[in-house]
Amino acid sequence: MTHRLFRTAVGSLVLLLASIGMAVASPGATPQTMRLDYLHTGDADAQHYALDRIVIEPLPWAGNPARPIDDSNRGNNKFEVLDAATGELLYSRGFSTVFAEWRTTEEAASVSRGFQESLRFPAPASPVTVRIYERDAANAFVPVWSVDVDPDAQTIQRNTMPSTLKPVAIRDNGPSAQKVDLLILGDGYTEAERDKFIADARRLSDHLFTVSPFKERAADFNVWALMAPTPESGISRPSTGDYHPSTLGARYDIFGSERYVLALDNRALREIAQHAPNEFIEILVNNQTYGGGGIFGQFSTAAADNAFANYLFVHEFSHHFAGLADEYYTSPVAYAPSDAKVEPWEPNVTALHDPAQLKWRHHVRAETPVPTPWPKTEYEARQREFQQTRAQLRADKRPEAEMEALFREELAYTNQLFADAPYKDAVGAFEGANYAATGYYRPQMQCLMFDRSDAYCQVCSDAVAEIIDLYSRTDDE
Structure with missing residues (x-):
């Protein structure tokens, strides 16, 4: 043994x-x-x-x-x-x-x-x-x-030292050894907002279990909620001069990206998290401004009050939980991907050096061409417009509701553009992924790792299920 x-x-x-x-x-x-x-x-x-x-x-x-x-x-x-x-x-x-x-x-x-x-x-x-x-x-x-x-x-x-922090069981499905233990931490919540944090944790984790394969595997999870209160609501957003004390070191503008939220005080995070069962950690920040982040095997974050909080929770958790790569490539990122297009370790993107050895080829039908055509030119032209508008909204410090409206318009346009595309529902190799317009490919035209859709592609769904198995099943199951 x-x-x-x-x-x-x-x-x-x-x-x-x-x-x-x-x-x-x-x-x-x-x-x-x-x-x-x-x-x-x-x-x-x-x-x-x-x-x-x-x-x-x-x-x-x-x-x-x-x-x-x-x-x-x-x-x-x-x-x-x-x-x-x-x-x-x-x-x-x-x-x-x-x-x-x-x-x-x-x-x-x-x-x-x-x-x-x-x-x-x-x-x-x-x-x-x-x-x-x-x-x-x-x-x-x-x-x-x-x-x-x-x-x-x-x-x-x-x-x-004993702690006054007590976790709340959002879902308790059995012994931890047989379950995935998800711990939801709060940052930027005052003591008076404790009930709000519990409600946010319940609302967003409940949404997670409406998304397949989490939906079908909900009984394999325990979910705990735990927060250490802060004296003020919200976390810091330095690009706007907005600063608040934080129990976990969470803030916006990580690496200069206005939407990137991480908690950089690892010791504080671990000192708090150790008082609840945990294998995976999602941090809810008590803010409306769109933002989040996810580090595989470490933690993920999401802005609890944004209109797209459901999407943020699942998308960022996907990075943390399953190591899924971002499939989008038109939004700016703070860090530079490598120019060398080696085959990525992430299960949902490929450099496609050998189409015959595509790592998700078992899902590809014989009649689907690889690489797989899609309305890439039209999509990119409209994306340039959206990204310019997005940057201007942030520069002008417009209300968050205007950004949320832009995101709804963007998703509606993408859905319409893809609706009649020949390979809309096919698994193939669609160029444009991993922050690169060329050289990397994603499995399907649309996925919640690509845009603000509400479902995984088949390859991402499989990748999530494999990690659920790792933490909740025995080798002989």
Whole structure:
């Protein structure tokens, strides 16, 4: 058994879970949760790793003991936990980082920065080696850092201070080991707005389970809501001079993109999140301005009060949960994709170097040409107009309702343009994806990873289902 070395939880941890109504296994059956916090620093040309601290979190491990090894091949990085004595692989997961995105920005060419990052895994009973891998120029994983961990070391932080934060069960479908635990955090909510946060969390997570395949797999999820109040409503938006204190470091204008929202205080996020079962984290920000973000295996964000909040929640969660790539390419982004069109690791985009080996070819009908024609020229011409109007609305600081109206007009135009296209519902290879007009292809003409549609394409749906299986099913199911 690959997980035989994992340390079992003690009674005090079981009592903590029982106090929030979570179904738990008998004492001695569940590992503790170990978190390795480290610093990731560097610039466009170099990077460095340094151990910050190792923490035993207050709640037992919420993961699926039957699937300790990640075989999805997702993420810019992956980490492995190996038995130090035998080299046996005990646990692995793919992930991506804010640092990897930042180092492609213009700033990274001249400035060094540091980011806090964390790895979470079942606490081992014997010494282990934790090893981080990164993709090279050919998208193959190569080792970049490792650290030895002795679970009995005196430097490991234990006995976390009790917290007054109590998670609310939005959906409780059973023991965490058999379910995907989604934790919804709030930022920019005051204590007086606690009920609003719970209502927002319930409303948006309920919408998630109207979208296939989440809809069909809703019973495989637990959903928890947790917030630490802020003294003021809303989070900072520096481009408009609007600043607010934040419990998670969430703000707009990440990397200079007015719509990009991330939480940059990883330590604060982990210190709060550790008080609820969690494998995936969605952060709701108490704002109307359109915005969000998602980092695979880390967290996602969405503006709770925007008219497109339902879409934002699902789209950004798709990045975080399943490692799906953006399929759009006409909106400006803050970071630069590589000029080298290597085959992406993301399951829903391709460089199509060999059409006969298209990675989703099992969905392509014999009569569908690859590459697949679509009204690309007309779409791009109208998109240039929309993007100019969008930029002007932001420059003029117009009310958010005007931006929301523009988005509705944009989606209506796209729906009409695609309605009579010959391959509207076909799976093929449609050029234009991954922030590039040429050289990358998406599986279907329309998908919620491409525009503000309300459904996944078939390939994205399959990719989401694979991750649900990883966290909720046994190998023999």
